[in-house]
Amino acid sequence: MTTQRERTYLMSPPEHFAVEYAINPWMDTTAPVDTELAVKQWEGLRETFVRLGHTVHVLAPEIGLPDMVYAANGAFSVDGVVYGARFKYPQRIPEAAAHRRFYVDHGGWRFVTPSETNEGEGDFAYLPSFLGGTVLAGHGFRTEIAAHAEAQEALGRPVISLRLVDPRFYHLDVALAPLDDANVVYYPGAFSEATRAVLRQLFPDAVLADEEDALAFGLNLVSDGRNVVLNSEATALAAKLRAAGYVPVPVELTELKKGGGSVKCCVAELRP
Structure with missing residues (x-):
């Protein structure tokens, strides 16, 4: 039986969202962005979380930071401790300071400024009930493996x-996601052969996604332990x-x- 747990999230609206540069294979600077539709879809996502009983804090977007809507990348928090982000690409570096100000201004958090390159919840996931509380950490493209030890x-x-x-x-977070406090869903083809062996050993009951759904950003999802909000x-x-006993909640985020x-x-989980 899957069990929902109330969560607290941080999101930043896409008022200034645009594809002005290309720092991943999906970004095409020649493809126009409908900002009005992006805001509408983002608002629908926010309302979905509220309707499911969760709390959503909003981080004000800043001019000149078009990727700030991807709030997951700005930090990673566990039990009141925040490990800040240090972005790989210069275009996104100022976002880290905006996230740091949020935690400082809201109080009750212990903020740790990173020395190593990492992109927050983009490459870190937390399973509170797995081995007493375990972090899964990705590396290979954005976050340096040295950041794993620092975290x-x-x-x-x-x-x-x-x-x-x-x-x-x-x-x-585009290849693996926690489904509840101890289990995950992932696409095996995104990982090295040795990592796939580790994942099979750690999560024998994991849900496995196929390539088509992984390429549709299906794994870039948010689960509260029962409701799974996904593309x-x-x-x-x-x-x-x-x-597997979960409740899929589909949303459109084409822009x-x-x-x-x-x-x-678009979502950072806050774990005070």
């Missing part, structure tokens, strides 16, 4: 490193999740996909 020291939680090998899945195009994955992200990219 472990900052958060006091064991970190398991997972190597990404397909540039289309440049962040962990509406990932229909086969939705069926697998339903068969935000143009920047290389979907549901999870």
Whole structure:
């Protein structure tokens, strides 16, 4: 029986969203973005979380930071400790300061400024009930593996490193997602052979996505332990999740996909 747990999220509206540069294989600077539609789809996503009983804080967007809508990348928090982001590409570096200000202004958080390159929840996922609280961490394209050790020291939680090998899945959160506090869904082809062996050993009951749904950003999802909010195009994955006892909640994010992200990219979970 799957169990919902109330969550608290941080999101940033796409008022300034545009594809002005290309830093992942999905970004095409010649493809126009309908900003009005992007805002409408984002608002629908926010309302979905509120309707499901969750709390959503909003981080004000800033002019000149078109990727700020991808709020997952700005930091990673566990039990009141925030491990800040240090972006790989210069275009996104100022976003880290905006996220830091949010945690400082809201109080109650211990913020750890990183020395190593990492992109927050883009490459970190937390399973509170797995081995007493475990972090899964991706590397290979954005986050440096040295950041995994730094995060472990900052958060006091064991970190398991997972190597990404397909540039289309440049962040962990487009290749793997927690479904509840101890289990995950992932696309095996995004990972190295050794990492796939580790994942099979750790999560024998994981839900496995096929390539088609992974390429539709189906794994870039947010689950509260029961309700799984995911891209509406990932229909086969939705069926697998339903068969596993979860409740798929499809949403359309066609405009935000143009920047290389979907549901999870737009959402940072706050864990006070």
